[in-house]
Amino acid sequence: MQRGSEEDPETQLTGMDEARDRDESGRARNARPRDALGRPLPYGSPGVPRLEEGRVRTPEETLAEAAALLDQRLPFHAHEVFEDAWKSAPEQWRGLWKGLAQLAVGVTHAARGNLSGASRLLTRAAEHLEPFEATKPFTIDVDGLRTWSERQSAELEAHSEASPVWLTVPPLTGR
Template sequence: MNARDRDGEGRARSARPRDGLGRPLPYGAPGVERQPEGVVRTPAATVAEAQRLLDGGMPFHAHEVFEDAWKSGPPGEAAMWRGLAQLAVGLTHAARGNATGGARLLRRGAGVLAGLDAPYGIDLPGLVEWAGALAGRVEAGAVVDAAAEAPRLAAAPDGPPTA
């Protein structure tokens, strides 16, 4: 039996590699590099890194970037970053084939974001609309490709975001 993986402070941390959707792979298998935890980024850097990960079909990893912003940013912005993290996790579950969990988290994240002010060029109304539409398609049995379904976090310079 393998001992549980631990970090330098003794906390359990799985060292198993993971795929782009965050699923654990067998030890020794090639995986996707993990996002470092606890990184403090500017809001612009958070949005850029999360968008890069979403576009690459790695919403699980994008959720970790949002989680860092939620935990390290101003308290008044925590709900927004948490809601964005929930959208990323919802997309993760949907792409893994978990329709119930995916739709639930997409709707939960959209509910958090609905009505919030949208700083940093983030198009919260567009993301709320995207999440509701994707949740409906997932519940109807759609197969989700995370990269193909990646939302645009910020409005395009000449108009609204595209899903």
């Protein structure tokens, strides 16, 4: 009997699968390599380097790193940077970072060919960004990004075939 298998009595009692990839603290983490859009590849395949999860950055560092990743056509990685900001931000800014994370993962889904999922995520991104339009926090072009997200969502919804679409995100800051 293999440890971590369904037949293993310890696995049945604890519900833990010992064969799963885990980090140093014992939390389940998939260590498989990933492609540029975050999809898992077979073990041993060359993949795109992954970012350190849970890294706390300043808003300016977050925006600069995410913008660079979007420019490099790594929207999944940009999403992870925004997600780190969302999880570590003060409550008042979480909706902003969540909206930006959803924008980046919407771009990821479009590039993977999941156009309906991309459309839904971009709509949610616009909804989360809207409350921040008046304040333009951290010089983010909230109005421009919200408008872009809504327009892209509508265009993706109108696509009749599910083929990959590359969306170029406008600058995150400025105007």
